[in-house]
Amino acid sequence: MIAVTIGQNGQGNSFIFMLKGHARKDVCCAATSYAYLAAQCVKDMYNKGQLRKKPSMRLKEGDIIIVAKPAKQAIADALHLFLIIRTGIRLLEHNYPEEIFLSIPEKSEHIEESST
Numbered sequence: 691m692i693a694v695t696i697g698q699n700g701q702g703n704s705f706i707f708m709l710k711g712h713a714r715k716d717v718c719c720a721a722t723s724y725a726y727l728a729a730q731c732v733k734d735m736y737n738k739g740q741l742r743k744k745p746s747m748r749l750k751e752g753d754i755i756i757v758a759k760p761a762k763q764a765i766a767d768a769l770h771l772f773l774i775i776r777t778g779i780r781l782l783e784h785n786y787p788e789e790i791f792l793s794i795p796e797k798s799e800h801i802e803e804s805s806t
Contacts, residue, residue: 692721692790694783696776703765705772709754713789720782721790725754728775732758735771740764 695708707728712718732745735758746757760768776794783792 691788692718693793694721694779694790695793695795696772696779697793697795698772704757704759705768706758707754707756707772707775710752712752713786717782717786717789721779722754724775724778724782725749725756728771729754729756731771732756735760735764735767740767 692709692711692713694710695706698705707725709721709725713721726749729747729749732741732747735741736745740761741764742759742761745759746755748755758768776792779790779792783790
């Protein structure tokens with residue numbers, strides 16, 4: 691089972707994507723593709739000066755964490771990115787509920803931001 695968490699910190703100024711676990715090959719590949727898409731887009735945002743600091747990333751098999759802290763002018767772009775990724779993961783969860791679980795915590799819930 692793959693557990694995915696996508697959310698924001700309590701202040702709404704940091705975005706996080708976490709993926710833990712494994713599933714059957716096709717589902718695992720699809721979920722990992724979304725994770726790598728998010729990672730590359732966050733790197734691109736950083737290279738364009740759209741993040742307040744370098745993103746935190748851990749990209750290991752079955753253990754992925756991406757934390758982005760967008761600059762004020764790029765919060766909408768980061769939100770859009772994470773909504774797209776969430777939509778893809780949600781579709782996977784809908785089609786393969788025994789293989790993947792998506793958690794979307796409320797902003798007020800604590801989300802661990804340290805990744806390394």
